Amino acid sequence: MEMTLRWFGEGFDTVSLDKIRQIPGVKGVITTLYDKAPGEVWKREEIHALKEKVENAGLKISGIESVNIHDSIKIGSPDRDLYIDNYIETLENLGKEDIHLVCYNFMPVFDWTRTELARVRPDGSTVLAYSQKAIDNLDPEKMFESINKDSNGAILPGWEPERMATIKELFEKYKDVDEEKLFENLKYFLEKIMPVCDEYDINMAIHPDDPAWSVFGLPRIIINLENLQRMMKMVDNPHNGVTFCAGSYGTNRENDLPTMIRTLKDRIHFAHVRNLKFNSDDDFEEASHLSSDGDFDMYEIMKALYDINYDKPIRPDHGRMIWGEVAMPGYGLYDRALGAAYLNGLWEAICKSNKMNGLSMRILNTYKMEGEKNVTYR
Ligand SMILES: [Mn+2]
Numbered sequence: 001m002e003m004t005l006r007w008f009g010e011g012f013d014t015v016s017l018d019k020i021r022q023i024p025g026v027k028g029v030i031t032t033l034y035d036k037a038p039g040e041v042w043k044r045e046e047i048h049a050l051k052e053k054v055e056n057a058g059l060k061i062s063g064i065e066s067v068n069i070h071d072s073i074k075i076g077s078p079d080r081d082l083y084i085d086n087y088i089e090t091l092e093n094l095g096k097e098d099i100h101l102v103c104y105n106f107m108p109v110f111d112w113t114r115t116e117l118a119r120v121r122p123d124g125s126t127v128l129a130y131s132q133k134a135i136d137n138l139d140p141e142k143m144f145e146s147i148n149k150d151s152n153g154a155i156l157p158g159w160e161p162e163r164m165a166t167i168k169e170l171f172e173k174y175k176d177v178d179e180e181k182l183f184e185n186l187k188y189f190l191e192k193i194m195p196v197c198d199e200y201d202i203n204m205a206i207h208p209d210d211p212a213w214s215v216f217g218l219p220r221i222i223i224n225l226e227n228l229q230r231m232m233k234m235v236d237n238p239h240n241g242v243t244f245c246a247g248s249y250g251t252n253r254e255n256d257l258p259t260m261i262r263t264l265k266d267r268i269h270f271a272h273v274r275n276l277k278f279n280s281d282d283d284f285e286e287a288s289h290l291s292s293d294g295d296f297d298m299y300e301i302m303k304a305l306y307d308i309n310y311d312k313p314i315r316p317d318h319g320r321m322i323w324g325e326v327a328m329p330g331y332g333l334y335d336r337a338l339g340a341a342y343l344n345g346l347w348e349a350i351c352k353s354n355k356m357n358g359l360s361m362r363i364l365n366t367y368k369m370e371g372e373k374n375v376t377y378r
Helices: 017-021 044-056 071-075 080-096 132-136 140-148 167-173 179-200 225-234 257-267 298-307 334-353
Strands: 002-006 028-031 060-065 101-105 116-120 126-131 203-207 240-245 268-273 277-280 283-285 313-316 367-369 375-377
Touching: 002 060, 002 334, 028 044, 028 313, 044 060, 044 080, 071 080, 071 167, 071 179, 080 179, 101 268, 126 132, 140 167, 179 203, 179 225, 179 240, 203 268, 225 240, 225 257, 240 257, 257 268, 257 298, 268 298, 298 334, 313 334
Parallel strands: 002 028, 002 313, 028 060, 060 101, 101 203, 203 240, 240 268, 268 313
Antiparallel strands: 116 126, 126 283, 277 283, 367 375
16 A cells, blocks of 8 residues: 545644654655636646646646536536546646546545534544434525534535525526436546546545545435446446545445445455444444544554455544644644554554465565565564
8 A cells, every 4th residue: 555645735724744754654746726617627736846846846746636527527517528528638738747536536526524613522532423313404505604614624526615605506507417317428528537537647546435425415426336337337447446435435334344345345445444433323433543533443454455355555544633732624744744653563463464465565665675575674
């Protein structure tokens, strides 16, 4: 695996590249052109400048999260081809800059949804949390206000104020889009972009809907193994793959995370690993990464990734806000650094206890590979 950290770019992220570089084992960032609107073309020079910035800090771009999908593509509006052409041009420019991983999502209207961005835990840390009761009592048009007031001044990913200003119209546009239609529109999009992905070897990694069920009556399809298998089969190309986000799939307790990983295998192109603590079936909060702090067995999740020889980018996900840090909720430095260190520790222990060979030994520079089978630790 390749340990990375998400970075929103200069001017948008409170965490600097030189701090990221000091996290043991992190050699790459997952980044984006944060001020690009969905549907806009990413110019090659802009991508190149971003790449230079990252490389000058001694890191590399391991992938993009996200190139967002314009609503017309998700809705299947007559103008969708224009935005798909723009998307293809962006992919082409990314490919030319030697970037081969793109995370995206296909969620209508709202991106990830939480009802609290700073719930206080007993240890004084604050975390993102979700309560179905709070959602059920909330007018969807007020959702943005509710999310925005706790954002520490940051623009949250997927919650662009410009889009949210037209929320009523957006809901109206999605009124005829049900799950079947959304699948159809996703298929149409994927079929159009696969040739450029094949040409430049770009792995498309769809991010799950978070939480993994319908909110405010909007259809959500990337929620479980069955739907993922349908998605991969309907456009059966190895570049059509998934972001395995433990914290998002894990919101539905029927999703067996290690089994999902072992079934999806090499169609997993990117992994987000974090833990959740359930207070009841319809209320959860984002715990620290440690197994004993939440409800997921993080060892089993990492072991499943090891078992499929996972050698692609992985990142710790939302962290708690600790030690007085002020940052975009979920994206402070400290707790994500603790998460990366913990996941690296689990990985090293799994590797050593399994006397493994070849591929999945590539935990950055910690180990040296000697030939295909024989591995010696430095
Ligand atoms: Mn995620």
